[in-house]
Amino acid sequence: MGRANGGKDQTFWSVIPAGGAGTRLWPLSRADRPKFLLPLLGDRSLLQQTYDRIVPYSTPQRTMIVAGARHASEIARQLPDLPAENIIIEPYSNGTGPAIGLAALLIRRSKPNAIMGSFAADHVITDEAAFGSALQTAQKAARIGWLTTIGLTPTRPETGYGYIERTDEKVIDDATGAAYRAAGFSEKPSLECASQFLATGNYLWNASMFIWNVDRLAEELATHQPELFEALDRIVCAWPEVDRQDVLTREWVALKSVTIDQGIMEQCDRFAVVPAEMGWSDVGDWHGLGELLEQDANQNSVPRQLLQHDASGCMVWSTSNRLVALVGVENLAIVDTPDALLILNRDRAQDVRRIVDQLKDGLEDFA
């Protein structure tokens, strides 16, 4: 270890952990059709849009996806130019630490000096140039040994996101932007805390964009999560063998769930954040998706024909051919799929997961 900042071939690799189910977008998202596989905005799925955005930096050969077995085939079909061996099958979802850590150590096996970026599979970014600039700045910080994250300038006191606190110490400061030493992560805050975060100007939304030198990550893993590091190392050693998936499964079962941000990055001395604005959204719930859709004069988001009489602030998502009519209602999300219908107060968009919880008691077909 310790080769970062000195070695050659600091080529850039991308990793897309394609895990979350996106339960808050039920009934459109289901266990078998998670959010990242859905074409929510435009013709291409969120995963395809993510791939399109990062592949110019990493090439298909240097792009990896870590996903669950039930989604692997659909991922392979959606991304036909991605080499099949670059789709890593997790035995089951076990937190971001094992998934991203495995990808990092697999890259490190052949390219110990590579710079790796990890990007969520199901976020939207409308300003690709701003993304590119932030990525360049983050790569510069990664090349000098910083475990780096890109943080989004918050626009509202959102209580559903995690935050990253930055210090005033710049570790990179040039034409593409600045990277600051980070102070730590804060998980979903209260509204009062979130408002204070906004007021200080030092807190950024955590969008799970991580950029580092893979050998530096291995070093920090070995220091702060030695059990995880050793398990991942055994998997990487077995990777060329025929029993690869057996080893992976056995190790996975024994691993504890560790997050990459609080479990690893926050423990490190050289932890940096690049503040950025790039038209980002996690498309996390129906309210958020409604804001991304085109709206009519009554602030209704209506992707198809609809009849309305005194309706405002409503979004209608219909995958059926049925006529939808709204009378005297406001601030609703209406999601009409062939086998399930959701009527949601947009202020309560986070609570859709409560319905999915209920489905697990005997209505699994709808989950």
Next chain:
Amino acid sequence: MGRANGGKDQTFWSVIPAGGAGTRLWPLSRADRPKFLLPLLGDRSLLQQTYDRIVPYSTPQRTMIVAGARHASEIARQLPDLPAENIIIEPYSNGTGPAIGLAALLIRRSKPNAIMGSFAADHVITDEAAFGSALQTAQKAARIGWLTTIGLTPTRPETGYGYIERTDEKVIDDATGAAYRAAGFSEKPSLECASQFLATGNYLWNASMFIWNVDRLAEELATHQPELFEALDRIVCAWPEVDRQDVLTREWVALKSVTIDQGIMEQCDRFAVVPAEMGWSDVGDWHGLGELLEQDANQNSVPRQLLQHDASGCMVWSTSNRLVALVGVENLAIVDTPDALLILNRDRAQDVRRIVDQLKDGLEDFA
């Protein structure tokens, strides 16, 4: 004329004008499936329930239905013991005056002294004994020459109904109840007027229940609507002939639309009303239907399985097998049919007809 109160065979006949489309129950009710043909509450349609209620008084042979051509076959199927010739086909809906007047004059042709009651096809009455008592009282008033209506004691300042004002003069007063001389009709009042009506205690809801001696009605028709009387008389004369429907159609086209209540009854000197309470509802809109359905602890009316999280006061009517989920919403009516979906604020239940109006501009298939 003038045989009422003196002649024999004052048998009771029932007439059910089955006209209105029930546009406020869209998308369940459609032009081809009007409200009265739908089994909204229980297994039998509102028409069947109406028939079941009145046939013990009039027998099937003395029960007539006046309906549009597009509904005649379904009516015949729903009421198999009703003689086919007792279904009178209107060329088109032309107000209650021509429809009910024609039925009255057809009955009068064979039974000039008959007592006839006219009852809406699509109302609900839960207290059948109270209905029977009111009907007996109304028949007594009719036998002594009064054109009589049964009026419902109002329970709220409803602005969607018409009202009947009564005087304090009792024309019948015995064990089954009282009939009062009526002062007139008031069409749908403002909320202020409706509240005043309630406060006086002299106003009753007009539920279109009319009871009279058919010869007395003919007399009043001839006096107050001579053109209508003469046209109906020509139709009745042609009734036994092969060209019956031709004559009917030609006369219908020339007739002006006249209502039975304000166009005829209100003009009469002997116009009475029997106040009654009988668990009546016109099932006029989704809000009203929701109140008649069983409700759960959150005041949600849910005829089938539904998942909810913080939902209250909602009614769900689903004819699909889809799962319906509500999150954080209140006071909605949700009507889910195979080809149309309605989301309605229950306070705006009257406005569903605005949607049906819009459908007539190019989406007739859904109307």
